Amino acid sequence: MLKLLPAVALIAAAVATTPAFADKPPAKDAKPDAAAQQQPAPPPDKTTTGNVTIRGQHIKYKAVAGTIVLDAKDRDDQGGRGDDKDAPSAHMFYVAYFKDSKDDDKRPVTFIYNGGPGSSSLWLHMGALSPRRVETADDSHTHAAPYDLVNNDDSILDATDLVFIDAPGTGFSRIYGKDKEKAYYGVDQDAQAFGTFITKFLSKYGRWNSPKYLFGESYGTTRSALLANVLETEKNIDLNGVILLSQILNFDTSIDGPEGNPGIDLPYELALPTYAATAWYHHKLAQQSADLPSLLKEVEQFAMSDYAEALSEGAMIAPERKHAIAEKMHDYTGLPVAYLEKADLRVSGGMFEQTLLGASGDVTGRFDTRFSGPSMDPLAKETEYDPQSAAISSAYVSAFNDYLRKDLEYGQDMTYKPTIDIWRTWDFQHKPPGAPIALPQAANVLPDLAQAMIYNPNLKVMLNTGYYDLATPFYAAIYELHHLPMPAALQKNISYAFYQSGHMVYAHPESRHQLHDNVTAFIDSTSKQK
Structure with a gap:
């Protein structure tokens, strides 16, 4: 989910791919303890096993809940501070699902995140793509606990391995050091952090030769446009596809507070x-x-x-x-x-x-x-x-906290943050490709996605959007993609899927089934390109 704020003050900004109950930012001490700013050792990774049945196919998998550390040396090419112990750093929490397969290194891998900014990835995790999902009412208020966590017949694990990533500061992800908010809480800073996370993940699990996909929802689509360009042009990583769910790429199109x-x-x-x-x-x-x-x-x-x-x-x-x-x-x-x-x-x-x-x-x-x-x-x-948000948020948050600790066996003594309230301090200014500085205007990442598609003319993009979404209206998404500043011939690389649902298209059972079929078909067709 996403909460987009009014377009006043040039941000037309988003608050969460989540409900409107974001946590308040922690109080700042007058004299921060220098030691508290330093990066502690992350908890050890935890590996469990499980199985899921998807459309009659029984799949065994390994699940890893863990952390990838972004430290000072990872920021050297971004004005980092070398070995400075107080330099900004981050622990980025993830849950990865790997299907048992003989060709693990050639199997597609999809990096998944919600948006906000300020949202964890629990919404896509619990509602749409992972092996387990929470049951909620279709278009009415879901009952209070206990909630039912069920086999997800619509998980896309049958087509791709899955990596759910919590943005810095959300979920179990944490940031440290002096100026940590400035280092991670911004349009461009966020994309760089995710780019570093992905390169480290590929090395850690030996997945450099796997077909690679980005799957972002809401502000996560903004992130995907930036991240695709970062990976393509800065990291030398060609993507097979970018999957956009409930898209917003130009915040001047937002219907939140256009007055x-x-x-x-x-x-x-x-x-x-x-x-x-x-x-x-x-x-x-x-x-x-x-x-x-x-x-x-x-x-x-x-x-x-x-x-x-x-x-x-x-x-x-x-x-x-x-x-x-x-x-x-x-x-x-x-x-x-x-x-x-x-x-x-x-x-x-x-x-x-x-x-x-x-x-x-x-x-x-x-x-x-x-x-x-x-x-x-x-x-x-x-x-x-x-x-x-009022109807389903309790079910998602409660079920995921229970699932983390009982099934994934992780985080027993930790606090999981579904959302954090960072919109007031989020840096919405963006430096588009070719611009000398970040521009003082509403964020517009159309040039970034266009440059990624020009740089890699084989890159395919898929839009998934619901008719009943007023956070990111479907026709605004179409309009944005039709106005990508790139050769018209590349428009053939974009495909569209529409659903009779809302922002979280997977909240509607029939739309969730269709989302599985459409996304897996997209991955199957693009992971075998020659």
Whole structure:
């Protein structure tokens, strides 16, 4: 999951590929203990064994829960401080699943992470890809504990070995040394840390000759765009594929708080198809189409033509034209015409979530608009919580903490941090390829992914996106990929998969099945390139 913050202050920023309950940052001592800043010895790795049945195939595997250390010498090429004991360092926690195989070193390996920034990888771990997953309700609030941890028939372990990585500071990962936040909490710093982790992992397990994949969700897709470029152009590692789930690459497209960036109307246009899908799901359309994809094509056409033209007129739009556009928006979104006119035809994600269900007193979800829940304030302009996060977070966090200690036999005396609250200090400025400095603007990593695809013209990219996602709307993801600054011929290397689910497409059983089939087919087709 992901929590994207409003686009004010140029960040249009994301808070978590997780629910909105991020931990508060620890209090800072007036005089930090120098010894406490130094890097302790990490806990020893723990290896266990298990088995999983995937689509009738019985698979034995080895699971390793462990830590890879990023220390001062790993940062020498990034302005590191050599042997300085107080130099920034990190312990990056991971869980790797290796299928029993005769050709271990040739088997695909996929590096998996959620986003945030500030999220651990437990969401993809417990919900989608690992051998075990937690059972949650499809589109309603999941019951309290005890939770059911079950065999994951949709794990992708049948196609690839799996490496779940917790970002620095999250999960069991920790950072140390002076200026540690500055060293790891930023768009570019984060990508460098993951790049170093991957090279060390490949050496530790002898996987340099394996087909390699990145799988990121939400801000994890931002990370993947950067990381692909770092690996390709700096580390000399060609990737076979980049798998994007619930994508955001240009934060100027975010529908979270676009009113903070007046004059940029693109987010409203790109979110309109998601509004239509949501209204369709909740039966709020006067003319309820039987075919959602056909409806969405119609809305996309309107969004980028008549609607975009009307917004471009700003205050100069004629009253009768404004009314006509509001009526058409009503047909597609179910929102009242008078409300749309009062909103100046510009409805943020939070406004839509608060308003759609109207008289019922409920609000829709943000991560997954199929979910709904009671409004905390019926008179509020925007929603004050996310019903999907409230519905499933306890199940994921509780089940994973139990699984870590009982099944993986790791971390008994440690605290696992599902999320950390770092958005206030996260450095969103990014230095794109060719730029002399980091740019003071909303993060946009389209140039990074484009450069990686140019550098390696065989690199394949796969987008997976849900129709009911208002954190990272599906049409915004399409728009971003269609605007990669690279030769048009490379567009053929991008494939698309759409799901009738939300941000965490795997929260919907049918979509989780489809995700498995689509991703494993992608890996099978790209791991055998010649």
